[in-house]
Amino acid sequence: MINIEGLDKAKVLKVLYDNSKPFGMGILHYNAEPMTIELARKMLEEADSFDYIKGRVMKINLKSDIEFEEWLYDRDNGIGKAKKLIDSIR
Numbered sequence: 001m002i003n004i005e006g007l008d009k010a011k012v013l014k015v016l017y018d019n020s021k022p023f024g025m026g027i028l029h030y031n032a033e034p035m036t037i038e039l040a041r042k043m044l045e046e047a048d049s050f051d052y053i054k055g056r057v058m059k060i061n062l063k064s065d066i067e068f069e070e071w072l073y074d075r076d077n078g079i080g081k082a083k084k085l086i087d088s089i090r
Contacts, residue, residue, distance in 0.1 A: 001067040001068065001070070002067060002068055002070045002082055002083050002086050003086075004065070004086060005065065005066045007086070007089060009040075009062050009065070010040035011037065012062065012068075012089070013035070013040040013062060014034070014036075014040045015086070015088065015089050016060060016082065016085060017034075017035045017040070017053055017056060018035055019077070019081065019085055020056040021056060021076075022056055023052075023056070023057035024057075029052075029054055030056065035053075044062065048061060048062050048063040049063070050062070057073075057077065058073060059072030059073050059076060060072070060073050060082075070082035
């Protein structure tokens with residue numbers, strides 16, 4: 001589990017999205033543009049669990065304000081990547 005307590009969840013979603021990669025058939029929907037903070041906020045108003053976003057593999061649930069499980073994100077994007085990204089926005 002990765003601690004996100006005190007962090008803006010929109011920034012968390014944005015950094016994870018911006019650094020994820022297209023995976024499988026997601027390549028058909030891949031968009032190379034980074035996510036805006038405004039889009040991240042809008043997405044979080046509508047959902048808290050994200051499987052794929054614009055073809056990028058996410059596999060995260062941001063329901064909690066305290067922590068999220070990173071192992072599926074890391075499995076597809078690189079071991080330790082989620083922690084490194086969250087540390088970068090602290």
